Amino acid sequence: MGEIFTSVANEPLATTALAKEKQKGWFVDFRTRSMEQGEPYVIAAAVSPHEIFHTMDVPVVTNTWYSSIISAKRQSPYYFDLMEKLGFHADLPRYLSLPMMTTLDNDPERAPYGGLPKPALILDRLRGDYAQRISSKWAKAFDAETFFLDVPAQKKLIPNWWELAQHDWETLYESHRLDYQVEQLKALIEVAERTCGRRFDMDEFEGEMHRINKAGENVARARDAIASAEKCPVSLPDQLTNVMAATWNRGSQWSVDHTAAYADCIEARIAERQAICPGEKTRLLWLNTGLWFNTGFYRAFEESHNAVFVWSMYSNYFSDGYRKYFKDDPLRALAARSISMNEQLHLPPWMAGWILKQAEDFRASGAVMLTPIGDRLSSYGTRACIDMLERAGLPVLEVSASMVDARLWDNDAMIAKVGDFIDRRIKA
Amino acid sequence: MIMGNNAARALARLGGAWSAPDATARQKKAEGEPVVGFLGATAPVEMIAASRAYPFRLKGTAPGTEDLTTEFADRLMEPVREAYLRHLFDRMLKGEFQWLDLLVIPRTSEGLLQFYYLLDYAKSLEHGERLPPVYLLDFLQTPHDYSVRYNHSMLCEFANRLEEVTGTRPDSASISQQIVRYNAGRAAFRNISVGGKLDGVQRLKLAAFGQHEPIEDFCSIIEGLAELPPCPSAVRIGLSGSPHENASLYEALAAHGLDVAVEDHDWGGAIYEHDVSEAAEPIEALETRYRLYGISMRQFQRRHPELDLNGEEARVKAVAFYFEENDDTLGWEYPDERVRLERLGIAAPMLRGPVNGEACLGGIADLAARLQNGGTAHG
Numbered sequence: 001m002g003e004i005f006t007s008v009a010n011e012p013l014a015t016t017a018l019a020k021e022k023q024k025g026w027f028v029d030f031r032t033r034s035m036e037q038g039e040p041y042v043i044a045a046a047v048s049p050h051e052i053f054h055t056m057d058v059p060v061v062t063n064t065w066y067s068s069i070i071s072a073k074r075q076s077p078y079y080f081d082l083m084e085k086l087g088f089h090a091d092l093p094r095y096l097s098l099p100m101m102t103t104l105d106n107d108p109e110r111a112p113y114g115g116l117p118k119p120a121l122i123l124d125r126l127r128g129d130y131a132q133r134i135s136s137k138w139a140k141a142f143d144a145e146t147f148f149l150d151v152p153a154q155k156k157l158i159p160n161w162w163e164l165a166q167h168d169w170e171t172l173y174e175s176h177r178l179d180y181q182v183e184q185l186k187a188l189i190e191v192a193e194r195t196c197g198r199r200f201d202m203d204e205f206e207g208e209m210h211r212i213n214k215a216g217e218n219v220a221r222a223r224d225a226i227a228s229a230e231k232c233p234v235s236l237p238d239q240l241t242n243v244m245a246a247t248w249n250r251g252s253q254w255s256v257d258h259t260a261a262y263a264d265c266i267e268a269r270i271a272e273r274q275a276i277c278p279g280e281k282t283r284l285l286w287l288n289t290g291l292w293f294n295t296g297f298y299r300a301f302e303e304s305h306n307a308v309f310v311w312s313m314y315s316n317y318f319s320d321g322y323r324k325y326f327k328d329d330p331l332r333a334l335a336a337r338s339i340s341m342n343e344q345l346h347l348p349p350w351m352a353g354w355i356l357k358q359a360e361d362f363r364a365s366g367a368v369m370l371t372p373i374g375d376r377l378s379s380y381g382t383r384a385c386i387d388m389l390e391r392a393g394l395p396v397l398e399v400s401a402s403m404v405d406a407r408l409w410d411n412d413a414m415i416a417k418v419g420d421f422i423d424r425r426i427k428a
Numbered sequence: 429m430i431m432g433n434n435a436a437r438a439l440a441r442l443g444g445a446w447s448a449p450d451a452t453a454r455q456k457k458a459e460g461e462p463v464v465g466f467l468g469a470t471a472p473v474e475m476i477a478a479s480r481a482y483p484f485r486l487k488g489t490a491p492g493t494e495d496l497t498t499e500f501a502d503r504l505m506e507p508v509r510e511a512y513l514r515h516l517f518d519r520m521l522k523g524e525f526q527w528l529d530l531l532v533i534p535r536t537s538e539g540l541l542q543f544y545y546l547l548d549y550a551k552s553l554e555h556g557e558r559l560p561p562v563y564l565l566d567f568l569q570t571p572h573d574y575s576v577r578y579n580h581s582m583l584c585e586f587a588n589r590l591e592e593v594t595g596t597r598p599d600s601a602s603i604s605q606q607i608v609r610y611n612a613g614r615a616a617f618r619n620i621s622v623g624g625k626l627d628g629v630q631r632l633k634l635a636a637f638g639q640h641e642p643i644e645d646f647c648s649i650i651e652g653l654a655e656l657p658p659c660p661s662a663v664r665i666g667l668s669g670s671p672h673e674n675a676s677l678y679e680a681l682a683a684h685g686l687d688v689a690v691e692d693h694d695w696g697g698a699i700y701e702h703d704v705s706e707a708a709e710p711i712e713a714l715e716t717r718y719r720l721y722g723i724s725m726r727q728f729q730r731r732h733p734e735l736d737l738n739g740e741e742a743r744v745k746a747v748a749f750y751f752e753e754n755d756d757t758l759g760w761e762y763p764d765e766r767v768r769l770e771r772l773g774i775a776a777p778m779l780r781g782p783v784n785g786e787a788c789l790g791g792i793a794d795l796a797a798r799l800q801n802g803g804t805a806h807g
Contacts, residue, residue: 087763089780093756126570128538129725133760150570152578153535157548176581183574348549371506376756379506380542384549387504 005231005278008269009302015262016238019245022254030059031113040120040196043099043138047341048125048149049334051212052189054251055205056198061116062248066099068292069112076405078110093130093375095403100138118142120195123188125149127342128377147191149184152177154340157349162320162357165344169324169336181335202330208251209330213323215246218259220319225266226310227361231275234266236286236309237295247318259318282307282426283362287355287369287385287396288346289378290314293406300415305422310362313345313354320354321345348381352388359394366395366426368418372403395425431656438652439630441645446633447491449640450524453484457527462594465525465560466532467516468540469639469694470567470722472583472714474606474704477643478598479590481529485639487673488512488519504550508754510539512673517543521550523558530593532586534565536724563589569719569726579715587711603710610704613643616650617700618737621690625656628667628688629678635697636673662687663799666747666774668733668765669758671695676783677750684796690742692733694723701737725757733765734774745799746775750788753781775799 034041041059044050050060070076079101080094086104088097102111122144124135132148139146155174158164164172189200222243226234242262246255269275276299284301286309291297301307321344326333344350355367369386372378386396397418402408431439445452457463462481466473469485476483489496489512498505501518519525533544544564551559566582568575591597617638621631634653638646663686671693672678678688692698702721705713720729736742747769751759766776775798779791 087766087778089751089755089759089762089778091751091754091756092759126726129757130760132726132728133757137760137764148570150568150572150575152568153541153544153564153566155564155566157545176578180574180578184572187572187574347545349545376506376508376754377538379508380538381545383502383506384504384546388549 005273005275007276007278008233008274009276013234013238013242013262013265015258015265016241018258018261019242022245022249022258026249030061034059035113035117038117042121042123042192042196043116043119044123045125045127045131047127047338048123049185049188049338051205051208051251051334052185052192052200053196055208056192056196056200058120058192058196058198061119063096063099066112066116067095070098070102071293071406073112075110075112079105080405093377095372097134100134100141103138103141119144121192122146123149125338126151145191145195147188149188151339152180154343157343157347159349159353160357161344161350162354165321166323167325169333173336173339177339178332178335181339182332185331185335206330209324209326209333211253211256212250213325215250215255215259216319216323218256218263219243219246219316222259222263222266223316223319225263225270226315229270231278231280232283232308232310233269233274233276235276236298236312236315239315240290240295240312243314243316243318247322250322277302277306277308279306280308282366282422283310283364284308285310285355285359285362285364285367286312287367288382289370289372289403291370291401292403294409294411297411297414301418301422305419307422310364311358317345346381348384348388351381352385355385355389356392356394366397366422368397368399368421371398371400373400373408375403395421397421397425434652435655438649441649442630442633442637442653445637445641449487449490449636452641453482454527456482462529463527464530464532464590464593465528466534467543468534468536468724469699470534470536470718470724471532471565472718474603474610474714475583475587475598476532476590477606477609478602479587479594480596481590481594486516486525486531488515489674491674504546511752512671513539513543517546520547520559521555523555525560526558528560530589531560531562532565533562534567536567536569536722536726539725567718569722569724569728571728576715576719579719580711583711583715600710603714604706607704607706607710607713609643611706613638613646614700614703616647617697620650620653621697622736622738622740623654624658625653627659627662627682629675629682631697632672632675632678632688632695635699636695638700639695659687663796664689664742664744666733666742666744667691667693667696667750668747669693669750670752670755670781680783680789680792681748684792685800686792686796689744690733690736692723692731697737698731699723701731730761734769734772744774746777746795748777748779748795750779751781
């Protein structure tokens with residue numbers, strides 16, 4: 001203790017560039033195979049079982065990915081105007097509907113990458129009430145088939161879900177729900193085979209499920225290292241880039257190797273007493289949705305307040321939520337993985353319980369929660385979650401932002417707000 | 429034409445229940461009858477009644493209380509949530525429904541499911557004892573055979589829970605009896621609603637009456653209302669979109685000479701459009717009816733808002749689509765519906781909440797001007 005730390009404030013992990021390269025490579029592969037050569041691909045919700053399509057070597061495009069591309073290319077205002085012209089009112093969720101607007105617009109000159117070609121299937125999970133409406137409309141525009149994964153409700157919220165989620169998921173997620181989900185996945189496999197013209201190989205799938213568990217173990221190793229480090233060795237944007245690339249490519253050997261390298265890098269930094277903010281005095285958690293259009297914001301308080309955002313739910317959901325160990329039924333394990341994802345991440349008792357565990361392990365003394373403006377689905381549970389966290393002694397600041405319209409983000413005002421929160425609620 | 433005594437009595441009873449929607453249920457409870465409350469239009473009341481409990485649908489607000497604050501609820505409930513649920517939660521935290529033997533929350537919208545979880549959390553807090561016992565009826569509306577099987581098992585579980593609460597098991601025979609009883613109410617409602625005797629506000633009140641008053645009273649006042657003289661003529665419109673548990677939009681439209689002749693929301697007449705099969709096995713019949721025709725945010729096929737409850741043209745000049753603030757669901761269908769209706773020569777304007785907001789009132793005035801000046805559907 002007391003030894004000086006070397007600053008790596010401006011040095012991304014070596015694996016970060018590799019993660020970005022992998023994502024670029026994924027897109028090149030998708031463009032070649034599906035956009036140019038016409039191979040079948042699937043549009044799927046982020047929280048749906050991509051594993052089935054990975055096993056069949058069918059590219060999966062998430063609507064959130066394409067939405068973020070549209071936003072990054074600053075095309076969202078055009079599509080917002082189009083929504084209004086077509087008669088969609090202004091309160092309808094925009095983040096998930098931007099990709100559909102490119103299809104309805106049917107202007108390849110304008111849409112990023114010329115717009116998405118017709119998919120073999122649109123897969124959506126009925127998390128809220130509007131997914132079926134957007135996906136039905138989108139599929140109709142493509143003349144493509146849809147598959148809706150329904151979601152039976154979790155009746156009993158056993159505390160500390162993360163303690164059961166990996167090995168005793170049968171108890172945690174309620175057997176009758178898993179029975180339903182397995183039936184549903186079998187039906188999905190049939191539809192996937194028919195629409196994509198590929199066979200689903202159970203042996204390959206089982207191997208994929210084991211590899212996901214292995215990669216999750218690596219993410220857990222990284223998470224434990226960051227949590228216990230005297231000073232945070234890796235920035236939150238770096239964490240997100242590495243873990244999300246592994247998440248999107250889950251099941252591949254690349255994801256196992258990459259997460260191992262990621263954890264190695266972090267452990268090496270700790271051994272070499274490297275820190276992103278050597279003067280670190282305060283650790284913060286970032287709650288709810290990521291601030292994807294401005295990840296630099298996470299680092300805006302290191303110089304001014306010696307405060308570091310050390311964790312967001314994307315840091316280790318791969319390890320805590322995705323890992324599902326199994327003996328002989330990988331399909332049931334997959335059912336367990338996808339059936340309660342949202343409840344774990346967004347439902348107050350489970351969400352807050354997990355956050356408090358992270359706050360304790362990471363030695364965080366405060367949290368900032370992002371609530372998307374006017375978005376009912378993304379707002380569910382946030383007030384009760386804040387209430388639970390505050391009651392447990394963790395100060396929380398709620399900030400609101402549009403997830404697709406960066407123009408509405410006042411960076412200076414937000415920095416002042418979070419800075420004031422640190423000064424008044426955490427340092428005081 | 430002079431109104432008869434039966435009609436006058438029926439109107440008085442209707443008005444009384446509208447002003448105090450909880451009163452009969454409270455009276456039943458005071459008399460020792462178990463009372464099972466429910467939310468939404470997808471709870472199988474037949475099964476509740478078969479357990480010898482009094483089924484009672486809760487409203488968030490009674491007339492005249494729509495503008496009350498929701499300060500208790502606001503600490504735990506996001507401001508973008510459904511207004512009726514915010515009011516209801518506020519009242520529940522104040523102990524207004526502590527006397528219920530059970531509150532049934534069907535999982536037929538994300539809002540209701542999240543409300544269930546919120547109540548579950550609130551029970552652990554300082555005023556948790558003020559909340560009634562809550563039951564989540566995990567009923568799905570997807571058109572899959574495995575959803576049908578799942579629902580069947582959930583309805584059987586619901587029967588078990590009702591037996592625990594009331595001491596009476598809703599068996600097949602008793603459920604069948606209740607199906608016949610409630611179908612009679614549905615048929616009576618359909619008849620009166622297409623008979624030209626009720627204006628839109630009256631029909632909305634009658635539809636609500638059937639949700640919280642005894643079914644025999646429902647049938648009885650419909651008989652009385654049938655003696656009313658025909659309604660004065662007005663411009664007939666349909667109403668689609670967000671639910672209306674109070675009459676403020678109907679009254680705002682009526683103030684401009686527009687009468688809601690048919691609606692598709694879950695407090696309106698469409699909740700009586702479809703019977704439960706009396707021929708099928710009773711739980712199977714309930715499953716089919718509520719999965720397909722239970723009006724909810726998750727319902728897969730919504731009705732055509734220009735048709736009356738018998739599936740005939742309702743002869744409306746317009747269908748107004750009203751969407752409450754923060755609606756994230758129903759508005760997706762509007763553009764296609766507008767095109768479809770305009771092809772039929774029916775105007776399809778959109779109104780945005782709140783009802784008494786400038787935009788909504790302006791939209792109503794515009795619509796009235798267009799229709800009453802003999803304007804066509806397209807303005």
